[in-house]
Amino acid sequence: MKKVVGLSGGGHGLRGFLVAYDAQTGKEIWRWYSVQDASWVGAWRKATPDGVALDRDIDQEKKTAAKYRDTWRLGGGSIWTTPAIDPELGLMFVGTGNPAPQMDDSTRPGDNLYTVSLVAIEMATGKTVWAYQQVPHDRWGYDVASPPVLLEPTVDGRPVKAVAQAGKTGWVYVHERKTGRLLFKSRPFVPQRNLFRRPSPEGVEIAPGILGGASWSPMAHDPHRRSLYVAAIHHPTIYYSKVLRPTAERPWQSYTYSKPVSDERWGTVTSIDSDTGATRWQRKTDLPMVGGVLATAGGLIFTGEGNGNLLALDAKTGEILWQYRAPYGVNAPPVTYSVDGKQYVAVVAGGNKLFRYKTGDQILAFSLGDK
DSSP: OOEEEEEEOOOTTOBOEEEEEETTTOOEEEEEESSOSGGGGTTOOSBOTTSOBOOOOHHHHHHTTTTTTTGGGGOBOOOOSOOEEETTTTEEEEEOOOBSSSSOOTTOOSOOTTSSEEEEEETTTOOEEEEEESSTTOOSOOOOOSOOEEEOOEETTEEOOEEEEEOTTSOEEEEETTTOOEEEEOOOSSOOBSTTOOOBSSOEEEBSBTTBSSOSOOOEEETTTTEEEEEEEEOOEEEEEEEOOOOSSOOOOEEEEEEEOTTOOEEEEEEEETTTOOEEEEEEESSOOOSOEEEOTTSEEEEEOTTSEEEEEETTTOOEEEEEEOSSOOOSOOEEEEETTEEEEEEEEOOBTTTTBOOOOEEEEEEEEEO
16 A cells, blocks of 8 residues: 655644555644653663764753653654665655753753654555664754665675665764665764754854754765765854743743854865765865755766756766856755656755855756766
């Protein structure tokens, strides 16, 4: 029976969810919530699953756990990204967003499962098969936003069916599809400073900041060159947490907010070995990269910049082979297609107000010649 999966998000006051419908009748088949019940407190992790220390006051969290035992009902976990699907395993892989409230953690003790996670869902039933929480008890806005991709790296001398996701944290995570086992993590593709430090009244500067890392931009996979290509953002953020005096009208006790660092802002395009996670090459860009990457069988990498440049890079070296200057920011992922034996590359030049890239409404298409 064919199904249509609808995506929805959840900010403060909601929970992110997926719904599967019968394509013929429209009847709801199953509904999956990113935050499922009071078990979202998890195991009170002191470190991420891959061993990076988290600056958490777990004793204080446990003291408030009974008072806030029902906050999972408003727990967030928005779903921003397009899932990847393995029809043979019958699995769908989806990334989830940050817990709510977004940065202030005073009312949500625990790990806040399954926010900021890559999750494998059984397509027939909506059952959670496995979940990997990249950042338990997230306070930095590290949504799992970039779409996951399927690949088959060689690990310990054998090919493994895997799923990879480029994190806002600055690493690409590569998992075994069936079990969720972390096979390896890439080298960082952006600078990392003070990662997972608690916000303070004086402010703590952290990189990657709230924008990432890799945000919603999709990465590309080239199975022939066994490479992943990631477009990313370097824009550190200062996180503040202020203690408040509770009142009847304002019962909360703290307020957490962030400000971007104004004088440190650029991007990267990185080629990553899909078998090991090693960096093959990296190109620094003047502006943070928002849009995505396309890899072609002919050894070209296409990506766009906020200043309007559409670039064709050599897949092996990162050298710029060709560029075109659009009047608006090229902040969408390029696509390729063929008509009557001729290959084309197309991309939307629409800019981005969040990043202050000039906005417009062009679709650009270029011929790559005959096959």
